[in-house]
Amino acid sequence: MHELAMAQGIINSVIETANENNATEVTEIVIEIGKLVLINPEQLSFMLDVLCENTIVENAKFDIIEIPAEIECPECKFKGNANTDDLDHYAPIIECPKCKNKRVSILNGKDCIVRNIIIEQPN
Amino acid sequence: MHKVADIEVQHNIMEANKKLANKNKEIFEKNDIFTIDIVGAIGSGKTSLIEKIIDETDYKIGVIAGDIISKFDAGRIENHGVPVVGLNTGKECHLDAHLVEHAIGDLPLSDINLLIIENVGNLICPVDFELGSHIRIVVVSATEGDDTIEKHPMIFENSDLVIINKVDLADAVGADADKMVNDAKKLNPDVNVIKTSLKTDEGFQTVLNSINKFKNNL
Numbered sequence A: 001m002h003e004l005a006m007a008q009g010i011i012n013s014v015i016e017t018a019n020e021n022n023a024t025e026v027t028e029i030v031i032e033i034g035k036l037v038l039i040n041p042e043q044l045s046f047m048l049d050v051l052c053e054n055t056i057v058e059n060a061k062f063d064i065i066e067i068p069a070e071i072e073c074p075e076c077k078f079k080g081n082a083n084t085d086d087l088d089h090y091a092p093i094i095e096c097p098k099c100k101n102k103r104v105s106i107l108n109g110k111d112c113i114v115r116n117i118i119i120e121q122p123n
Numbered sequence B: 001m002h003k004v005a006d007i008e009v010q011h012n013i014m015e016a017n018k019k020l021a022n023k024n025k026e027i028f029e030k031n032d033i034f035t036i037d038i039v040g041a042i043g044s045g046k047t048s049l050i051e052k053i054i055d056e057t058d059y060k061i062g063v064i065a066g067d068i069i070s071k072f073d074a075g076r077i078e079n080h081g082v083p084v085v086g087l088n089t090g091k092e093c094h095l096d097a098h099l100v101e102h103a104i105g106d107l108p109l110s111d112i113n114l115l116i117i118e119n120v121g122n123l124i125c126p127v128d129f130e131l132g133s134h135i136r137i138v139v140v141s142a143t144e145g146d147d148t149i150e151k152h153p154m155i156f157e158n159s160d161l162v163i164i165n166k167v168d169l170a171d172a173v174g175a176d177a178d179k180m181v182n183d184a185k186k187l188n189p190d191v192n193v194i195k196t197s198l199k200t201d202e203g204f205q206t207v208l209n210s211i212n213k214f215k216n217n218l
């Protein structure tokens, strides 16, 4: 539900990097979104399209990669991806898929990262 | 002609809020303030709980009251004679560390030892935004239906104390408060779950004991 705030953060970060690198245009943006972040990638993508109008990012293609929730279980030593729930929650279940332990450490999946951008620069 | 370049950014969008939250926490600790973030469903009893804590404890309390557009809750708190800052989030569905940072600037920090932040009524969005508080309490009530907890697992996995409020009304609405307790325990085995009624006072003392314990264990 806070896709707008996220989208604004992403666009700001892209524009800042583009300016630092004298970009004339940004053509591609790669974003990683953890499965544990409570945003809907489709809504995010819509917001990004709206916000980038009339900016250097206007014609960029957004590449949104979903990063699975990776956990580690102190009980059975399982290390890997959490299962997603069979009821239709968007978010993964925070428990060990092997031994069902809930007291697991979360290794990955809570971040939203602008990974890299492809830009055009003057010669 | 122009050339194409692939630029590494590696900018974590969640990081900005986290950094500000840590900064807020430093301010709280420098001033010896224990801070609670109260999240929960709309109308579940968040403001009522804060009012009761103000009236029935000796803490020197300050309040930050988040609301989407109104300042009703801040007005209610003000009537209890403690410093309060109302925060309007505008269109946003959650408070963030930046808004809280501003509110902190408007509070008499040296006169406060317990700061309570009432988050916007929402069981989803606040999960992603730490504010810098020491503990997070989630308040739901029996009248929202006894499947509320199952439906919003993340917030219960990310809280320190769960309050199931309005148990006085559970029978009237056909809700099973014990099922709610079990659901919360299933999601977060370490969490403290307390059934309360802020009308009859059931469970309220247990809530206070729990808060004291968190505060003393810091």
Ligand SMILES: Nc1nc2c(ncn2[C@@H]2O[C@H](COP(=O)(O)OP(=O)(O)OP(=O)(O)O)[C@@H](O)[C@H]2O)c(=O)[nH]1
Pocket: B040, B041, B042, B043, B044, B045, B046, B047, B048, B049, B073, B120, B121, B165, B166, B167, B168, B169, B196, B197, B198, B199, B200
């Ligand atoms: N019967 C009953 N009513 C309650 C109880 N707790 C709160 N209420 C009532 O529920 C209504 C909503 O309570 P609030 O404290 O305003 O709830 P809130 O969570 O702050 O609401 P928002 O800030 O609007 O999301 C009020 O009319 C309260 O008097 C309870 O335990 N039992």
Ligand SMILES: [Mg+2]
Pocket: B046, B047, B048, B073, B118
């Ligand atoms: Mg309220």
Ligand SMILES: [Zn+2]
Pocket: A073, A074, A075, A076, A077, A078, A096, A097, A098, A099, A100, A101
């Ligand atoms: Zn395990």
